Every structure is written in C-alpha cells, then in structure tokens.
Amino acid sequence: MQESELIVRRIKEGTVIDHVDGGKGLKVLDALGIDGKDGSLITIALNVPSGKYKKKDIIKVENRFLKDDDTNKLAVIAPSATVNIIKDYKLVEKRRVSLPNEIERIFRCSNPDCVTNSSEHIESVMDVIDKDGRVLRCRYCNRLLDVNQLKYR
Amino acid sequence: MNEFFQKDIISVRDLNKQKLEVIFEATNKIINMDPNKRREIARGKALGYLFYESSTRTRLSFEAAMALIGGTSLGISDVSSSSTQKGESLADTVKIMSIYSDVLVLRHSLDGSSRFAAEVSSKPVINGGSGTEEHPTQAIQDLFTIKKEKNKIDGLKIGIVGDLKYGRTVYSLLHALGNYDVEVHLISPQVLKIRPDSTYDIKKRLSFTESTSLEEYIDDLDVVYVTRIQKERFPDEEEYLKVKGSYVIGLDVIKKMKEDAIILHPLPRLDEISVEVDKTKQARYFKQAEYGKYTRAALLGLLLNENGF
Numbered sequence: 001m002q003e004s005e006l007i008v009r010r011i012k013e014g015t016v017i018d019h020v021d022g023g024k025g026l027k028v029l030d031a032l033g034i035d036g037k038d039g040s041l042i043t044i045a046l047n048v049p050s051g052k053y054k055k056k057d058i059i060k061v062e063n064r065f066l067k068d069d070d071t072n073k074l075a076v077i078a079p080s081a082t083v084n085i086i087k088d089y090k091l092v093e094k095r096r097v098s099l100p101n102e103i104e105r106i107f108r109c110s111n112p113d114c115v116t117n118s119s120e121h122i123e124s125v126m127d128v129i130d131k132d133g134r135v136l137r138c139r140y141c142n143r144l145l146d147v148n149q150l151k152y153r
Numbered sequence: 154m155n156e157f158f159q160k161d162i163i164s165v166r167d168l169n170k171q172k173l174e175v176i177f178e179a180t181n182k183i184i185n186m187d188p189n190k191r192r193e194i195a196r197g198k199a200l201g202y203l204f205y206e207s208s209t210r211t212r213l214s215f216e217a218a219m220a221l222i223g224g225t226s227l228g229i230s231d232v233s234s235s236s237t238q239k240g241e242s243l244a245d246t247v248k249i250m251s252i253y254s255d256v257l258v259l260r261h262s263l264d265g266s267s268r269f270a271a272e273v274s275s276k277p278v279i280n281g282g283s284g285t286e287e288h289p290t291q292a293i294q295d296l297f298t299i300k301k302e303k304n305k306i307d308g309l310k311i312g313i314v315g316d317l318k319y320g321r322t323v324y325s326l327l328h329a330l331g332n333y334d335v336e337v338h339l340i341s342p343q344v345l346k347i348r349p350d351s352t353y354d355i356k357k358r359l360s361f362t363e364s365t366s367l368e369e370y371i372d373d374l375d376v377v378y379v380t381r382i383q384k385e386r387f388p389d390e391e392e393y394l395k396v397k398g399s400y401v402i403g404l405d406v407i408k409k410m411k412e413d414a415i416i417l418h419p420l421p422r423l424d425e426i427s428v429e430v431d432k433t434k435q436a437r438y439f440k441q442a443e444y445g446k447y448t449r450a451a452l453l454g455l456l457l458n459e460n461g462f
Contacts, residue, residue: 113263113285114265115263115264116265118263120242121244122269140264141265141286143351
C-alpha cells in the first residue's frame with residue numbers, strides 16, 4: 001500500500017475521491033455539499049505528495065455514494081479525480097470522472113441577464129463544447145462559461 | 154413538406170446557408186407575387202406578439218408582414234399595461250398567447266428568453282430580439298438587402314461600424330455572414346469593441362479585422378453597415394457622451410466611398426448618418442427596412458404553411 005493511502009483511515013461504507021488536483025479538495029467538499037452536519041465521518045488530506053500529479057487531495061466520506069450529478073460537478077472542478085465506491089471495506093466500483101455532453105441543473109449560468117437566473121421556473125442546461133479545454137456554454141443565452149467561476153444552484 | 158413548417162426561429166446560428174437561401178427565395182417570391190394570391194398565404198391566421206422591450210420597427214414590420222400575407226396580429230407592445238405587471242410569469246404569458254395565435258414573436262431583455270419561450274409555447278416562436286446578442290430576423294433582413302442590392306454576398310468587403318459591444322444586430326449579422334466568403338472589418342471606439350467572449354464561434358467561421366479607424370477602410374468597402382451607439386445600454390451617461398458621435402457618415406465620407414458601395418443601418422439612427430446622405434445612391438437603409446417586411450412575410454409564410462406557398 002502506498003504511503004499516501006495510509007494517511008487517512010480506511011472506511012467501511014462510502015466514497016473515496018482520490019487524485020483530486022492538489023488544493024481543490026475543499027472546493028470539492030463545498031460543491032458536493034459535504035459539511036459533516038449529518039454526523040458521517042469525513043476525512044480529507046490536502047497536498048499529499050503524488051508521483052503522477054505531484055500533489056493531490058484525497059477525500060473519504062462515510063455512508064455517502066456519489067450520484068451522477070456529483071460526478072458531473074467533480075468533472076468540472078477536479079477533472080483528474082477518481083471515485084471509488086467502498087462497501088464493507090471493499091472497493092466495489094472505481095470510476096474516472098469525465099465531462100458529459102451536457103450538464104443540467106447543478107450550475108448557475110454566470111450571465112446575470114440569462115433567463116435561467118430569472119424568476120421563471122427553468123433549470124440551467126450547459127453544453128460541453130470542448131471536453132479537453134473544459135469549455136461550457138449555456139444552452140439558453142449561449143454565453144461561454146469560465147468553469148472556475150461557476151456557482152452551484 | 155417545407156423544412157420551416159412549425160419551426161421556431163430562435164437564433165441565426167440555427168440557419169445555415171442553404172436555409173438562408175430558402176428564405177431569400179421565398180422573399181423574392183413574396184415581392185413578385187400577385188397581391189390577391191399573396192393575401193391567401195396566412196388567411197385566417199394570427200400573429201401574437203409579446204414585446205417586453207420597446208420596439209417600433211421590428212413590431213411594425215411583423216404586423217405589416219402579416220397583413221401583407223392576409224393574416225392578423227394581436228399582442229402586447231407595452232408591458233406596463235399587461236398582466237406581467239401583476240406578476241404573471243413569462244411562461245404563462247407565452248402559453249396564453251400561444252392559445253390565441255398561430256405564431257408568436259417575442260422581444261425580451263433577458264438572454265435566452267426566446268429559447269425558453271419556445272419550450273413552453275405550443276406554437277412556433279420567432280425571436281424578435283433577445284438580450285444583447287440575438288436578433289435573427291434582422292440578420293436575415295440585412296443579408297437579403299446585401300444580396301438584393303449587390304447581387305451577391307460572397308466576395309464582398311463589409312465594414313461594420315459603431316457600437317459593436319451592445320448592438321445585438323451585430324452579433325446576429327456576424328453569425329449569418331459566417332455562412333459566406335466575405336471580408337469583414339469591425340470599426341468601433343475602443344470601449345465599444347466586440348465582446349471577445351461572444352466571438353468564440355464566429356471566429357471559427359469568419360475572419361475579421363478590428364480597428365478604430367473608419368478612414369483606414371472606407372475607400373475599399375462594398376458595404377458599410379452603421380449601428381447606433383446604444384445609449385440605453387450604457388451603465389454611465391458620461392461614458393456614453395465620450396463616444397457619442399464617434400463616426401458620422403456625412404457627404405464628406407460618401408466622397409471617399411466606392412461609387413457602387415452601399416450603406417445599411419438597422420435603424421433607428423441618431424446622428425451617425427447625416428440626413429443629407431439619405432439622398433445619395435449609397436443610402437439603402439430605408440430599402441433595407443422595406444425588405445424587412447418582405448423577409449418577415451416570407452418567414453411567416455414558411456412557418457405557417459406545410460407545403461410552403
């Protein structure tokens with residue numbers, strides 16, 4: 001077992017988000033709404049030395065299994081991350097995050113004059129027009145969106 | 154079946170060259186048609202308009218277009234007198250209007266409002282100008298005017314002058330020009346340059362230069378498209394006063410232009426084109442406004458008739 005994996009303890013049930021770009025860990029917690037208020041154990045390691053990515057963050061969350069919306073958020077914030085689903089201490093699913101073709105609901109369009117930011121009942125839809133460059137565009141107002149400035153709905 | 158039947162017209166990005174040419178052909182047909190036959194195209198049909206922003210030309214040209222092809226128009230041109238003032242949502246207003254009419258035209262200050270309206274409407278929606286970037290029927294009208302007055306679009310040198318930051322017609326026009334092989338020069342004050350974040354797609358299809366000098370290009374242009382400095386979109390009046398009157402097309406400028414060059418303007422104009430210019434052969438902006446009636450009539454005719462007209 002590598003040294004980096006020993007820094008935080010093993011979990012019985014839940015999700016391990018590994019290879020988060022160094023320093024993005026807290027942002028990931030915020031994006032996923034993980035605040036510990038439900039009493040679940042959360043462990044986080046920031047700036048763990050990693051040969052492959054130089055420095056990475058690791059997040060372990062007990063009793064929570066990431067859903068598709070969560071994975072989409074991760075793909076925008078921490079595209080190198082891997083998601084490991086743990087059941088009874090065993091790794092049952094490992095997935096790399098990848099940007100889908102479109103992202104619904106979870107982000108707010110950064111154009112304040114976009115109809116999706118009005119009082120109308122409407123969900124945001126963003127098309128991913130360049131997966132490598134992580135370029136998103138609001139389907140309604142066509143504005144290109146800076147992924148680093150996206151806010152969650 | 155014609156490809157426009159019951160389709161929404163939201164963005165000029167959705168119109169490729171082939172589709173534009175279909176509209177131009179239909180427009181020529183409308184112009185040359187027997188008036189009695191023309192009035193049959195939309196007989197018994199109603200156009201519903203919802204104008205959340207003030208407009209004279211666009212609304213009137215849609216009404217005139219509908220009348221030309223035998224239909225009627227109804228709608229709201231003053232939001233302060235409508236149930237929107239009572240707090241009705243755009244979605245509900247659009248749903249109601251789509252019960253009363255066969256096709257809708259929406260003008261709204263919010264970006265993306267027409268796309269949203271099209272989703273909730275049971276009838277086709279035409280974007281009559283939304284937010285700061287979309288005005289597809291103006292772009293169709295502009296391109297048709299160029300084609301009609303210059304007999305071609307490909308190969309032309311086109312200068313777009315004035316407020317390129319806030320003028321929504323400019324963005325729609327540039328997207329539409331992306332379908333053609335043209336040389337485009339954008340001329341504006343530094344603070345009113347085109348927004349770089351809005352040209353991501355345009356740059357893939359159209360090469361253009363940017364300059365603050367009209368002098369540099371004026372003698373070489375085939376089309377001079379002049380836009381108004383949009384006072385109402387300036388956050389600060391002082392900023393507006395600094396650039397007001399940056400470019401004025403007067404008789405002195407006309408002398409430097411090519412003999413067969415044309416001047417277009419989406420109107421309304423303030424002082425960017427002197428009234429003396431109206432009498433010159435280069436002035437085609439009133440002709441352009443007239444073509445707006447015909448292009449909109451053609452579009453309405455295509456949207457409303459399964460087999461065209």
